[in-house]
Amino acid sequence: MSATAEKQPNEQLGSWFVRSGWSKGELARQVNRRARQMGAHHISTDTSRVRRWLDGEQPREPIPRILSELFSERFGCVVPVEDLGLRPAHQPPAGAGVDLPWAGPQTVQLINEFSRSDLMLGRRGFLGTSLALSAGPALVEPMQRWLVPTASAAIPAQPGPERDLPARPSRLSEQELALLEETAAMFRVWDNQCGGGLRRKAVVGQLHEVTDLLQDSHPERVARRLYRITADLAALAGWMSYDVGMQPIAQKYLVLALHAAKEAGDRPLGAFVLSSMSRQMIHLDRPDDALELIHLAQYGSRDSAGATLQAMLHGLEARAYAGMGQVNKCHRAVRMAEDAFAESRPAEDPPWISFFTEAELHAENAHSYRDLAYVAGRSRNYASLARPEMEAAVDGFAGDEIHQRAYALNLVGLGTVHLLMREPEQAAEATARAITAAKRLRSERVNTRIRTTTHAALRDFADVPEVAALAERLSQQLPEAAASA
Known part of the structure; x- marks a missing residue:
């Protein structure tokens, strides 16, 4: 009887598949590409295998998780494994989600174990098999405990009677701590310049080493500083994972970063981590x-x-309101972002917020207006508001040798605005410039947005020579296999 049940067509998977517009061969290629990207090199899917899944065959992990991620990215919303009519191979182990204990020793242990798994399993397995994206109350409610006061756990407790003794002096010098902080800042520069795919494992390795240091006994001042470095590195590992399309892994690192920021007593850093989590939710619609x-x-x-x-948070608030179609609140948040930024003092800012320049403020405002245009049914009025902001962002990043990914992303954004304004020639020109910039990066996020914009241009303006030339250039200079290597 179970054999008969297995032969029933998987109508849920079939529905998502039809809506995606992919062919069976394209879906097979997407699965293989993602599997290679995540280290599951044993996966080799073909058209006949996809057909069997649609006919009701239950694939083994990591296929269900890969399909969940692919459809989530395709539709811009979380598509759980269960919504695809698939069964995960096993239940996630304890600690695999986002509702984790808010205590220093457990935070250190979880980050240490997770980063070690990322370093080791990423070479021969698939770290994401036990992970799933959390959203809604399952994500927001655990994060609210960031605000709940807890007893400081910055100094790890000593076993037995030694717990009553003073902590031993730290074996870390001031120079060594400063070097760790400088290393984290350097990694952020590399991320902005090259994309998340080039140095992600180096960041994860450094994060793992810092959590090793945190398992020693330190004075509270040193321990808090190490927690701050841990939070900074974990947030960057999460952001880089997000940039290369590893969504569940990115979310887990960001959650762990928020826990570490709480142990460090660094509320601004914690707010920054939450902003990165918010960006991921905007990306997932x-x-x-x-x-x-x-x-x-x-x-x-x-x-x-x-x-x-404050300016960055208001800018993201505007993005969220835009996605919800709340026009007046979006405009208000944009004004508050501009007012706050007018009071900024970059020389006093920590390194993790240094990316938020005037060009980045223009970019946030532009994307808010652009998103309003989409929500309002491709409104040219809102697109006309986005256009000067996006042009200012592109101009601001054009001569910036560090923020190359932001330059590429805003060129793509400018292309989407031109499409909304029904200016296909200008859209093709901006997107072609983005391809040139993307070739110097390792960012699947940039590559995906270029492909999406190019396909949208082809859908609406296939007869325009500049658009046809753009599609040809994309296939030659940024082929999918090479972009995901």
């Missing part, structure tokens, strides 16, 4: 979740956030 995370960040850092951080 969950603006309501993004808004809750941003409001949590704003409330938690209300007495400690500098003007630059």
Whole structure:
């Protein structure tokens, strides 16, 4: 009887598949590409295998998780394994989700184990098999405990009677701590310059080493500083994972980063981590979740956030309101971002917020207006508001040798605005410039947006010579296999 049940067509998977517009061969190629990207080199899917899945065959892990991620990215929303009519091979182990204990020793242990798994399993397996994206109350409610006061766990407890003795002097010198902080800042520069795919494992390795240091006994001042470095590195590992399309892994690192920031007592850094989680939710078309995370960040850092951080949070608030179609609140948040940024003092800002320049402010505003245009049915009025902001962002990043990914992303954004304005020639020109920039990066996020914009241009303006030339250039200079290597 079970054999008969297995032969029933998987109507849920079939529905998502038809809506995706992919052929069976294209889906097979997408699965193989993602598997190679995640280290599951034993996966080799073909058209006949996809047909069997649609006919009701239950694939083994990591295929269900890969399909979940692919359809989530395709449709811009979380598509759980269960919604595809598939069964995960096993239940996620304890600690695999985002509802984790808010205590220093457990945070250190979880980051240490997760980073070690990422370093080791990524070479021969698939780290994401036990992970799934959390969203809605399952994500937001655990993060709210960031604000709940807890007893300081910055100094690990000693076993037995030694717990009553003073902590031993740290074996880390001031120079060594400063070098660790400088290393984290350097990794951020590389990420902005080259994309997340080039140095991600180096960041994960450094994160693992810092958590090793945190398992020693340190004075509270040193321990808090190490927790701050840990939070910074974990947040960067999460951001780089997001940039290369590893969504569940990215979310897990960001959650762990927020825990470490809490142990460090660094509310602004915690707010920054929440902002990265919010960006991921915007990417996955969950603006309501993004808004809750941003409001949590704003409330938690209300007495400690500098003007630059406040401006960034208001800019993201505008993005969330735009995605929800709340026009007046979006405009208000844009104005508040501009007002806060006018008071910023970059020389006093921590390194992790240094990316938020005037060009980045223009970029946030542009994407808010662009998103309003999409929500309003491709409104040219909102697109006309986005256009000067996006042009200012592109101009601001054009001569910036560090923020090359931002330059590429905003060129793509400018292309989408031109499409909304029904200016296909200008859209093709901006997107072609983005291809040139993308060739110097290792960012699947940039590559995916270029492909999406090019396909949209082809759909609406296939007869325009510049658009046809853009598609040809994309296939030659940024082929999918090479982009995901």
